[in-house]
Amino acid sequence: MEFYCSQEDLLTAISVTQRGISSKTTIPILSGIMLKLTNENLFLKSTDLEITIEYKIPVNSITEGEVILPAKILTDIVRKMPKEDIHFCMTEDKNVKIKSSKIEIDLTGENTEEFPSFPKLPDSNILELPELRLKNMLKQTAFAVSSEESRPVLTGVLFEIKGSSLNLIATDGHRLAYKVAVLEKEPSEPLKVVIPKKAITELQRILIDDEEKYINIYVKDSIVFFVFDNVIFSSRIIEGKFPPYQQIIPNDNNTKIKVNTKDLQTSIERAELLSREGTRSLVKFKVSDILYLTSNTPNLGSLSEQLPVDKEGEDLEIAFNAKLITDCLKNIDVPEVYLEFSGSFSPCLIKPVIGEDYLHLILPIRTA
Amino acid sequence: MEFYCSQEDLLTAISVTQRGISSKTTIPILSGIMLKLTNENLFLKSTDLEITIEYKIPVNSITEGEVILPAKILTDIVRKMPKEDIHFCMTEDKNVKIKSSKIEIDLTGENTEEFPSFPKLPDSNILELPELRLKNMLKQTAFAVSSEESRPVLTGVLFEIKGSSLNLIATDGHRLAYKVAVLEKEPSEPLKVVIPKKAITELQRILIDDEEKYINIYVKDSIVFFVFDNVIFSSRIIEGKFPPYQQIIPNDNNTKIKVNTKDLQTSIERAELLSREGTRSLVKFKVSDILYLTSNTPNLGSLSEQLPVDKEGEDLEIAFNAKLITDCLKNIDVPEVYLEFSGSFSPCLIKPVIGEDYLHLILPIRTA
Numbered sequence: 124m125e126f127y128c129s130q131e132d133l134l135t136a137i138s139v140t141q142r143g144i145s146s147k148t149t150i151p152i153l154s155g156i157m158l159k160l161t162n163e164n165l166f167l168k169s170t171d172l173e174i175t176i177e178y179k180i181p182v183n184s185i186t187e188g189e190v191i192l193p194a195k196i197l198t199d200i201v202r203k204m205p206k207e208d209i210h211f212c213m214t215e216d217k218n219v220k221i222k223s224s225k226i227e228i229d230l231t232g233e234n235t236e237e238f239p240s241f242p243k244l245p246d247s248n249i250l251e252l253p254e255l256r257l258k259n260m261l262k263q264t265a266f267a268v269s270s271e272e273s274r275p276v277l278t279g280v281l282f283e284i285k286g287s288s289l290n291l292i293a294t295d296g297h298r299l300a301y302k303v304a305v306l307e308k309e310p311s312e313p314l315k316v317v318i319p320k321k322a323i324t325e326l327q328r329i330l331i332d333d334e335e336k337y338i339n340i341y342v343k344d345s346i347v348f349f350v351f352d353n354v355i356f357s358s359r360i361i362e363g364k365f366p367p368y369q370q371i372i373p374n375d376n377n378t379k380i381k382v383n384t385k386d387l388q389t390s391i392e393r394a395e396l397l398s399r400e401g402t403r404s405l406v407k408f409k410v411s412d413i414l415y416l417t418s419n420t421p422n423l424g425s426l427s428e429q430l431p432v433d434k435e436g437e438d439l440e441i442a443f444n445a446k447l448i449t450d451c452l453k454n455i456d457v458p459e460v461y462l463e464f465s466g467s468f469s470p471c472l473i474k475p476v477i478g479e480d481y482l483h484l485i486l487p488i489r490t491a
Numbered sequence: 492m493e494f495y496c497s498q499e500d501l502l503t504a505i506s507v508t509q510r511g512i513s514s515k516t517t518i519p520i521l522s523g524i525m526l527k528l529t530n531e532n533l534f535l536k537s538t539d540l541e542i543t544i545e546y547k548i549p550v551n552s553i554t555e556g557e558v559i560l561p562a563k564i565l566t567d568i569v570r571k572m573p574k575e576d577i578h579f580c581m582t583e584d585k586n587v588k589i590k591s592s593k594i595e596i597d598l599t600g601e602n603t604e605e606f607p608s609f610p611k612l613p614d615s616n617i618l619e620l621p622e623l624r625l626k627n628m629l630k631q632t633a634f635a636v637s638s639e640e641s642r643p644v645l646t647g648v649l650f651e652i653k654g655s656s657l658n659l660i661a662t663d664g665h666r667l668a669y670k671v672a673v674l675e676k677e678p679s680e681p682l683k684v685v686i687p688k689k690a691i692t693e694l695q696r697i698l699i700d701d702e703e704k705y706i707n708i709y710v711k712d713s714i715v716f717f718v719f720d721n722v723i724f725s726s727r728i729i730e731g732k733f734p735p736y737q738q739i740i741p742n743d744n745n746t747k748i749k750v751n752t753k754d755l756q757t758s759i760e761r762a763e764l765l766s767r768e769g770t771r772s773l774v775k776f777k778v779s780d781i782l783y784l785t786s787n788t789p790n791l792g793s794l795s796e797q798l799p800v801d802k803e804g805e806d807l808e809i810a811f812n813a814k815l816i817t818d819c820l821k822n823i824d825v826p827e828v829y830l831e832f833s834g835s836f837s838p839c840l841i842k843p844v845i846g847e848d849y850l851h852l853i854l855p856i857r858t859a
Contacts, residue, residue, distance in 0.1 A: 230792040
């Protein structure tokens, strides 16, 4: 294997690919990136056996071949190389020489025979949408995923096609995030898959903020593929039946307030500082023509504050885990939100005032 | 105690003062900030029994008084208050109400009787110099302090007056940093004190980048005081005799090179990636008309590279702990440095090409 490639291109490729490697892997070969040079293209591959990443860059190819190199040191080295062409050359015993004008580095490579085989991309995609759109959808839902392994299906984000919309849903049993995107092109087949949080997190890091570039989604044999830029990103799907979330989203409300998003977030962050009642972080709402927030930590102190709101419907008292509300608000980027209540023991709905495509549901905490 | 004060002024005061608190303290009262209102001024005080910080701000004073409040929660609360006037009011049972227009917070305070008394500032200072100058002097020396408690005197920075100069010296036995400032005003008395690393670190964080503002240094009864802006910062002095560092700084050299500071730093950082020989991080220098750097980590790989230099004197081979060199170079902000060598087993001197006020000495590592 021998090729020339610019330092910048190679660094981008390696930085993306190394996201597929688990720092906790106990299988030595999986802490490496596989490089394969064929047909004038360099393919970089990584996997933690749950997600796989494949990155393709065109290079100035001299001789084809393949090798596995340790990911961490390879990333560090290429990051610190000068911004000039890099000459990459492998000897027969899988040792690799990485050269630029004044630098020569030798790295010990490994045989590729034991590297896992990668799932094959299906022939046709199910849907496509702009990268930036998907990135925003993930941002508004992924945080609501459960971190408890007892119900695996809740540890991922549900991707679901309804008509010509893609819905993303995540819930941990205490809250639920729901985001809709109307697709420009009707999807080619139905879809209902739950994608693990880890895959979502890595995908968010790799996706770029580009409304012009499209990402294609494919599904086959319990594997989902995201194809974009030079990347094929795949993940296993979580098996199991996602709970029937539509039933718990209330259609009516008895109380509805409109409030400034940032002001509410700041107020709750402040209330959270003095909200430790035992193990719970409790903020109480008294909804009237003004919103009163109170919190209390025994032996430390207490807080009360007022927030101007537009209210429709009945007065109400209700209490929440402060963090669940701030998690939601910090992912909403419109200036005002609605909060809708049906009673002190019923879930609260949070919706942006502009846009019909997002809603968030939070269960209250019963206080004595 | 009752007063009004702007949120911004109070936040600055608290942010500086809380630096005097150790997060590891086992004495509850020392995790608090003492507030004392007297003569229209609010004094904030903190201590970990080694350093003390006192901060003074003028406030709109209503009633004098004093109280201790928990530092962490007080900092968090004031940071999150809106940028408006804060009304601060204490009840007789040491509970404190912190109010702004729409927010009311109650905090449980403590009696001040058991708070340690603070050392008294001596009548006259020893020297003064610009804050920014001192900040830069600390930056170029503090990192060379020893982290081993076996020789306490090496765990601090030596402040020493020689003629009309202030010298700062730090060494850990493997390297030595030496920085000189010529003072505008002759110091009033001699000085030779070692100031603990912890005090230096906190001082660096509090000092601002201002060449116009002066800091005054006082010493009395094994306590050093730094007085600047609204702050009195004091620290105990480390007892013991600092080693006679002048003897180990070589006056001659057999080899001298001039090299680009950033290029040398980047090269050594690169070499460091492949420099693990056993527990040592070893980079080898071959000094000739070109500087050749090599490093090697068994079973992983090796590096060799060339760096253009201006050389005077003999060729030489020598090896160093890479980190000691990069620690020094990243605190030098002139574009070129001299490296001076007397032999493979003698210390190397690093000096900025411009400016006579700094030198750094590094012991080589003997290789087989």
